[in-house]
Amino acid sequence: MRRPLPGDGVGVRALPASRDAATEVELIWIEKRLEHWIRFGRIAAERIVSRKTRVVSFRPNAVFALCRWASNDFGTVHSRVDILRAVGPCEAYTTAPFVRPGGELYLSIQGWAKVRAVLAAVDAVERAGVDPCDAAPDHWRHVHNRLSAGDAPRLYTAERHAAWLTRKVIEG
Numbered sequence: 001m002r003r004p005l006p007g008d009g010v011g012v013r014a015l016p017a018s019r020d021a022a023t024e025v026e027l028i029w030i031e032k033r034l035e036h037w038i039r040f041g042r043i044a045a046e047r048i049v050s051r052k053t054r055v056v057s058f059r060p061n062a063v064f065a066l067c068r069w070a071s072n073d074f075g076t077v078h079s080r081v082d083i084l085r086a087v088g089p090c091e092a093y094t095t096a097p098f099v100r101p102g103g104e105l106y107l108s109i110q111g112w113a114k115v116r117a118v119l120a121a122v123d124a125v126e127r128a129g130v131d132p133c134d135a136a137p138d139h140w141r142h143v144h145n146r147l148s149a150g151d152a153p154r155l156y157t158a159e160r161h162a163a164w165l166t167r168k169v170i171e172g
Contacts, residue, residue, distance in 0.1 A: 022057035023086035025066055026098040029053075032071065036098060039065035039081070039122055040132040060088035063106070063133045065122065066099065067115070079115045083107040083140045106140035114147050125156045136164035 022044060027036045030052055038056060041064025045057040058064055063085050070078040084103030087093040093102035109118050121143045125132045139156045146153040 021060050021089050023060075023062075023084075023103055024055050024057050024100045025064070026100075027054050027056060028098075034071075035067075035069045037067050039067050039119065041065060042133055058086040060086055060091075062086045063135075063137075065118075065132065066096070067119075068098070076112055078110070079112045080110045081107070081115045081118045083118075085137065106137050107144035109144060109147055117147055117153075118143060121153055121156070128156055128158050128161065130156065130158070130161045135161065136167075138164075 025036075025038065026049075027038065029035050029037075041058060042062050043056045043064075044059045044062070047055045047057075049055060063083065065081060065083045068078065068080045068082075069076065082096050082099075083106040084094075084096060084099065085106065086103050087101070091104075094105040095102040096105065096108075107118065109115055122132050125135050125139075135156055139160070143153040
């Protein structure tokens with residue numbers, strides 16, 4: 001009898017239902033060449049694939065920011081930040097590189113100057129005493145729209161956050 005090979009499906013167990021619903025993000029780090037990192041988000045699980053690659057998982061409805069950066073011998077060639085909400089089973093989603101299956105996209109910005117502005121907006125939310133995961137989705141959409149148009153986004157304040165929390169209660 002031959003020994004099972006990886007990928008044969010022999011000895012592979014079905015994933016628990018809670019893990020099936022998870023959104024997985026592949027994070028890569030190759031020094032001075034390629035970096036993917038989570039700027040914020042509540043990571044539910046982490047799996048190390050290799051010295052340079054790991055996969056983190058988020059439960060449905062978790063909000064997270066994925067930053068990606070790549071360079072070559074001449075400098076930065078790509079920088080991007082995406083803010084997404086992890087989706088549950090049977091929910092519609094937008095595909096995003098390195099995110100399986102995808103998520104509800106709140107913000108997607110490319111170019112180092114704009115990415116830096118998004119990171120500054122995240123820092124401003126934290127300075128307001130709010131975890132960026134809990135900030136209103138409309139704020140991240142606003143940041144995306146304003147930066148895409150070349151304008152500065154409004155600050156997220158504790159008052160705006162209180163209004164968002166009240167709206168969530170009213171909407172149920």
